[in-house]
Amino acid sequence: MNTSRTLAAAALSLALLGAGGAAPAFAAPAAPSANVASTASVSYRTVKVDGVNIFYREAGPKNAPTLLLLHGFPTSSQMFRNLIPQLADRYHVIAPDYPGYGQSDMPTMDKFTYSFDNMARVVEKFTEAVGVSRYALYVQDYGAPIGFRLAAAHPERVSAIVVQNGNAYEEGIANEFWQLPRAYWADKSEANGAKLRPLLELGGTKWQYTEGARDVQRISPDAWTVDQAYLDRPGNKDIQIEMFYSYGSNPGRYPEWQAYFRKHQPPMLIVWGKNDKIFPPAGAHPYLRDLPKAELHLLDTGHFALEEDSTAIAGYMRAFLGRTLKGGK
Structure with missing residues (x-):
């Protein structure tokens, strides 16, 4: 199987499902330029978690x-470089x-379990480690099963959730893209793993x-160039294949996360690239x-x-969070 066949299968899946829904009937409130912080205000830090250096970006009043x-x-x-400011x-x-992504440490697979x-x-x-006991979550793609694990385990810590193309329902992975x-x-065979490698x-x-x-033309090539540089590090693609396998543990958790939603009714904003x-x-x-x-x-x-619509998403977030969050951490 080659990359074009993989991507063609994904394209067919969306054609079968339809683009889904109309655009919102009202425009996103813009983030006022007077209130937008400079990228110079973002700090780039590292903290050690169980011996692993975790890199993070931080901005705004603590x-x-x-x-x-x-x-x-x-x-x-x-991916949040345009949103944070x-x-x-x-x-x-x-x-x-x-771990294994971006500027965080990339422990070898014999020393770290790469699972959700x-x-x-x-x-x-x-x-x-960074002293945060309550937070609003923004989850996208892999961030959703990670964030929903946190929220279901500690609902008292989560003040609100913003979901952007992150799944918690079987309907979201019923398309042809997910067949491989x-x-x-x-069947965690080498042959089946090899079919996923073109995605890397x-x-x-x-x-x-x-x-x-x-x-x-509005999508910066820096985005995929930077990501590919990390993927091309020796050993990283094996890590990603292991994470592909671990993603299979998520559908079994969907009922638990859905029960959390129903019981705790966390305020949620869904902004989705259709x-x-x-x-x-x-x-x-x-x-x-x-x-x-x-x-x-x-x-x-x-x-x-966020590559194309960070301003719209920031506007929706500012309005939503302004209505939702009453206090500090």
Whole structure:
């Protein structure tokens, strides 16, 4: 199997499901330019968690409500580089890199368990190490199963949730894109793992950023270039294949997370790139079954919606969080 066949299968899946929903009927409130912090105000720090150096970006006043931003695959906290300055005047924003991603340490697989359970444990200990006991979550892609593990285990710590192309429902992984990962979950063979490896090459990485974008010329090539540089480190692709396998542990947790939504009714904002061929809008709508007060906006962009719509998303967040968050950490 080659990359083009993998991506063509993903494209077919969205065609079968439809683009899903109309664009929001009202425009996102813009983040006022007078309130947008400079990128120079972002600090780049490292903290040790169980002997592993965890890199994170931090901005904003520490006595303000905290936003914990959890990135997806195959990226790192750099996916939030445009969003953080648009929120840091009003919020304390922190965005870690998971082990094996971005600037965090990349322990070898014989010394670290690359699984979603373990990533959630690391992020939980990270929040404790940096002194954050309550936070609003922003979750995208891999960030969703990590963040939802945290929220279900410690609902008292979560003040609100922003979901951007992150799944918690079977409907969200019913498309053809997930056929190859499902085959690997069922049979962790070298042959099935090899079929997923084209997604770790430059063509697959660039596709994640450009497919579904309104205007590819507005997508910075720095994004996929930086991600690919991390993927190309010796041993990293084996780590990513292991994480692909571990993703199979997430669907079994969906009922638990949905029960958490129903019981605790966390305030939720859903901002979703509706042209995403990995997590199509079929995965966005079911949140409203369990959280009828959730706010849903479908954006005319793809998987990495922040690349094209960080200003719109920041505007939605500022309005939502302004209504929702009453106190500090």
